[in-house]
Amino acid sequence: MTERLVLCAIALAAVSGMPGVALGRKSMAGQWIAAVLAIVGSGLGLAGLVLFWMFDDSQPVVIPWHLPGAEFNVAVDGLSAVFLVPIFVVTMMGQLYGLAYWKQTDYPQNGRKLRFFYGFLTAGMALLVISRNSILFLFGWEIMAVSAFFLVATEDEKPDVREAGWIYLVATHTATLGLIALFGLLHAVSGSYTLAPLAEGSISPAMATSLFALALFGFGLKAGLMPLHVWLPGSHSIAPSHVSATMSGVIIKMGIYGLFRTLSLLPTPPIEWGVVIMTLGAISGVLGMAFAIGQHDLKRLLAYCSIENIGIILLGLGLAVIGRSQGRADLVVLGVSGSLLHVWNHAFFKSLLFLSAGSVIHATHTREIDSMGGLAKAMPWTALAFVVGSVAICGLPPLNGFVSELMIYLGMVDLLEGSSAAFAGGALAAAALALIGTLAVACFVKAYGAVFLGVARSQAARQAHESGLPMLLALGVLSACCFAIALGPLALAPIFDKAVAVWAPDLPEAAPRLVTLAPLNWVTLMGGVLIAALVAARLLLGALLRHNGSTRSVTWGCGYSAATPRVQYTSSSFAQMLVALFSWALRPEVERPKNLPLFPRAARFHSEVGDVVLDEAVLPSFSFTGGLFSRFRVFQQGNIQTYLLYIFIALIALLLWR
């Protein structure tokens, strides 16, 4: 039943945008049809998942296919089920949010295209997650990748949008190339395109490592692992906000899913794989956050945070790989559960943040943080949603980010009990995770402070207004998801135990469960107490203020009530110290006044953090290769006769060959 419901959801999502294409440019009907179809579809899919978790109701659907090697073979297991949740929830909220955010009447030229491909995106992702055949998997993967390209390029009349879309397209196809190699090699060793676990000892260690490296490259590129993240900041910031939310919340998770799935197929991994994954995770986490702090574009900032969260997810995965290689069930359970729960958490709080950022951008018509300010007064609900998202992403209690990070921390502490090498590794990883958390707090204090507190820095920010009901509804549902996970992790534990069993089939039956390893009931209790305390403090403060009377002033006025926007922290100045600390990696472009005279005139300070890997490695190497290939121009004569001659020569060569 589960598979059938999920397939229904896929079909509904795929067709959701089609009626709109046939309807008029200015008609809102297509938009409503799309939203209703997509929401009903996602609802069916989620119902299927509930059936799966409650009754284990899985019947694989296998339909033969004419394509050589391919087979329409879909099944839901513990791992797919976990990844289906963000797909359905986030795209459902995206469609809802889009009703007010990207109205057909406001965007007659591209609204229909957006919804058409948004539906396909949902369908492609759900298909790849449940497919058990590598060719079907690639079909889903490409549907996802190509529709995401059209979504990034929604406003393709703008040159910067075209550029970001182009970079995305190149990156995603490079990833696909890696995956084709991976599945080809997998076929060579297993003799089939079915995604089934390889028997222990059936492949050589060198072959296993090649498979792992290909998976890490292909899926890592999609996940935005540093230094393979070059496509991510541009495309996330340029796309419409609900698309950014989907890309950051769900699409990059498909890379994580791929890594999880591939590792579940391969035999017991060596410990080095775990170390590699953890190192990459730590680098992505720390540097991703450092880059985020240096950004002035609100959505670019959030995009770099996605890289950071991928880092945390990989830290958990690395822990699990180490656990599997050492036969330590506790590490596997904590690592996989922490990592997968963080996949959920990140999907929810990051799409919450992207959607609230979208509301802000919708109201102020700019992505520049330095043109915002003081929006908490004009948009209180959006500001509240942003706070919830920020607290969650910083991994602070009482929100959901804390729960998953706690599990990963516990795993790292468990690692300390091992050998001295393991002790060093665990200690370093825990330190990295702590550093990530600290930087995240700094980053979101900056973002929230500069966007919502203080006074407005531009005319547009002064005239901002709260966004429409569908947008607020989407924000509310996602916030509720964040709270639900934070307060009820105990209820979710069996879901992750199922995923662990799929991921590590060699785990003994009597392995410890998540409930025994993590103090989940304490998390609930503490979270509840903390929330109650916060609410009580707010009520008390309100009562006191009413009683004593109060004067209104601006934030960051420091008692000086006539503050102007010029005395506030800007996004550059707030981040200045941290950017300087990380300048060895960020390479910021700083413009500062030099040789000030005795009586200085007006001077300006400005710092800008670009993407180091893109600007200093990828683009130069591309232009070098481009130069190399331009030598082949001599063959392009523009002369039909010459081209025909080429064909003729090729024909003769093929005839003579052997």
Add this chain to the structure above:
Amino acid sequence: MFQIFDVLIIVAVALNFMALGVSRIRGVINAVALQGVLLGIFPLFIHSELGLRGFALMAVAVILKGRVIPAFLIEAIREADIRHEVQPIVSFITSLLLGALGTALALVFSSTLPLTTEHTSLLLVPASFSTVWTGFLMLTTRRKAIMQVLGFLILENGILLFGLLLLEAMPFLVEAGVLLDLFTGVFVMGIIIHHISREFSSISTDDLSELKE
């Protein structure tokens, strides 16, 4: 019977040389048309029982290649006001020499092919290769777009010659499909020629190289 057939094949190959050596476009069109008609009636000599459908298809092929397409091309010349010289890139003598070389190579090459015994004695295979070669020569060494159309037609004739070997195995549907392809191809190229001549006031493909970027 086979004696006459061989003579006909030799005539078809000789028409190749005529197409390569004649300096007026009208002459090339005539050569190609004649070759088309000749090829159209070949099935009569190879297969004693053709049936009604075979005859119908043969008639269509003969009418298309011998009458409709040449008339269309002549119309195009008149319409686009094309001058009558062929304007080759390499001289006519060189073209003829290259054609002769290709025919010789075709004879050598087809003797090395693993053909069934009933086919080895036929001149059909070398003639086919030679015609394909001529078509390619025509495509690559002539400047005017209309000559490309003619080269394409000769190329198709060569392929058809080879196809005659397989006539028993090949369903008529395939044959009909090839004919349709050919007709559409010529039709489309005729339109293109018309447009090129309108745009550049000549149909020399040299002007098209401006479009290469």
